[in-house]
Amino acid sequence: MKALTWHGKRDVRVDTISDPTIEQPTDAIIRVTTTAICGSDLHLYEVLGPFIREGMVLGHEPMGVVEAVGAEVTSLAVGDRVVIPFQISCGDCYMCGQGLQTQCETTQVRDQGMGAMLFGYTKLYGDKDGGQAQYLRVPQAQYTHIKVPEGPPDERFVYLSDVLPTAWQAVEYAGVPDGGSLLVLGLGPIGDMATRIALHRGHRVLAVDLVDARLKRARDRGAEVFDLREHSNDLAEAVRELTGGRGTDSVIDAVGMEAHGSRGAKIAQQMTGLLPDAVAAKVMETAGVDRLNAVHLAIDCVRRGGTISLSGVYGGMADPLPLLTMFDKQIQLRMGQANVKRWVDDILPLLIDDDPLGVEDFHTHRWGLTRGPEAYKMFQNKDDDCVKVLLDPAL
Numbered sequence: 029m030k031a032l033t034w035h036g037k038r039d040v041r042v043d044t045i046s047d048p049t050i051e052q053p054t055d056a057i058i059r060v061t062t063t064a065i066c067g068s069d070l071h072l073y074e075v076l077g078p079f080i081r082e083g084m085v086l087g088h089e090p091m092g093v094v095e096a097v098g099a100e101v102t103s104l105a106v107g108d109r110v111v112i113p114f115q116i117s118c119g120d121c122y123m124c125g126q127g128l129q130t131q132c133e134t135t136q137v138r139d140q141g142m143g144a145m146l147f148g149y150t151k152l153y154g155d156k157d158g159g160q161a162q163y164l165r166v167p168q169a170q171y172t173h174i175k176v177p178e179g180p181p182d183e184r185f186v187y188l189s190d191v192l193p194t195a196w197q198a199v200e201y202a203g204v205p206d207g208g209s210l211l212v213l214g215l216g217p218i219g220d221m222a223t224r225i226a227l228h229r230g231h232r233v234l235a236v237d238l239v240d241a242r243l244k245r246a247r248d249r250g251a252e253v254f255d256l257r258e259h260s261n262d263l264a265e266a267v268r269e270l271t272g273g274r275g276t277d278s279v280i281d282a283v284g285m286e287a288h289g290s291r292g293a294k295i296a297q298q299m300t301g302l303l304p305d306a307v308a309a310k311v312m313e314t315a316g317v318d319r320l321n322a323v324h325l326a327i328d329c330v331r332r333g334g335t336i337s338l339s340g341v342y343g344g345m346a347d348p349l350p351l352l353t354m355f356d357k358q359i360q361l362r363m364g365q366a367n368v369k370r371w372v373d374d375i376l377p378l379l380i381d382d383d384p385l386g387v388e389d390f391h392t393h394r395w396g397l398t399r400g401p402e403a404y405k406m407f408q409n410k411d412d413d414c415v416k417v418l419l420d421p422a423l
């Protein structure tokens with residue numbers, strides 16, 4: 029089969045590799061019909077190289093049709109239409125029972141000290157081949173799937189794998205009070221979708237990015253937008269001015285490690301690029317290649333006693349947070365990977381009839397899988413107003 033594989037920093041290739049087969053009785057094989065590129069994939073593309081096996085198949089946002097099931101997968105049949113969540117979880121353990129599927133005790137990557145195994149996401153998360161391919165082996169398939177109805181196009185459902193539950197959890201964790209305000213930092217797919225969900229719930233949304241096309245999408249949906257290029261030094265003041273001098277009740281950080289304007293990040297990144305992988309991995313974990321600019325903005329912009337919801341992914345440990353300010357402002361902080369299956373029943377009704385969140389034309393590009401390398405480059409550079417790329421493995 030054809031698959032997009034990782035070969036180094038900014039080096040994604042189309043390789044021909046063997047088709048996956050059933051290895052465990054709890055596996056299923058999916059023929060992928062649509063698969064997306066995520067902002068999290070850009071972390072692999074750019075900074076997380078030391079943690080990746082060369083040749084790993086990328087991708088964690090696939091959907092498709094069941095081709096084969098293992099003996100114990102009685103909840104799925106060949107031909108079923110399914111979306112595959114980005115995390116692998118059993119549905120049966122204590123954590124899954126709590127709706128904390130990202131902490132699944134069956135798939136936790138214990139030798140790395142990490143939570144549930146993820147598709148296509150580094151040795152830290154189980155080194156499992158991902159879904160930017162023609163076929164995907166799904167472990168724990170009895171639970172790691174979302175059945176979706178026949179009829180509507182893939183565009184309606186594919187974001188259930190990640191974007192929708194991530195944005196949904198971000199808004200839930202933000203705990204915006206009735207009649208309250210929310211600031212969304214970053215208007216990539218996650219921040220854009222969180223904006224739509226929050227507006228749909230009737231919240232007032234302020235939103236920040238520094239890319240024209242992304243600002244326009246949020247403005248068109250009804251958010252009050254700020255261009256960070258015009259507010260590089262006074263964003264918090266501008267936000268307070270619009271919120272009675274206080275700041276917003278809640279802030280979602282949907283930026284993550286690619287934050288623009290972080291101090292030292294470029295240099296640290298280039299340094300680790302020159303080190304042997306084992307050493308670089310250690311340097312990144314401890315010295316930090318953090319790009320915490322957006323977190324600092326969130327702390328500054330949230331009102332006293334407000335809540336920050338972190339959905340952007342960060343790595344490293346050394347970059348200090350202003351704990352004194354966080355304590356003094358009595359900030360509540362919630363974060364983590366989205367527990368996909370936790371939110372599916374809440375989201376699915378919004379995808380079936382009308383399309384209140386506008387998912388059907390949320391993507392900006394739908395290309396053949398073989399143009400994947402080009403698509404990564406375009407998405408990273410935000411060329412051609414790219415916000416979300418869907419790939420079709422049949423092309």
Ligand SMILES: NC(=O)c1ccc[n+]([C@@H]2O[C@H](COP(=O)([O-])OP(=O)(O)OC[C@H]3O[C@@H](n4cnc5c(N)ncnc54)[C@H](O)[C@@H]3O)[C@@H](O)[C@H]2O)c1
Binds near residue numbers: 067219283
């Ligand atoms: N928690 C989860 O389960 C989960 C799931 C998916 C993605 N993510 C993470 O969410 C983050 C966003 O994902 P995405 O797909 O939307 O990625 P993206 O890279 O397309 O979006 C990030 C956006 O932030 C903007 N930005 C950069 N610096 C900024 C700053 N200082 N202030 C405001 N905006 C800034 C960029 O212009 C860009 O539009 C990533 O870190 C990704 O890894 C988390």
Ligand SMILES: [Zn+2]
Binds near residue numbers: 066088190
């Ligand atoms: Zn993703």
Ligand SMILES: [Zn+2]
Binds near residue numbers: 122
């Ligand atoms: Zn579990």
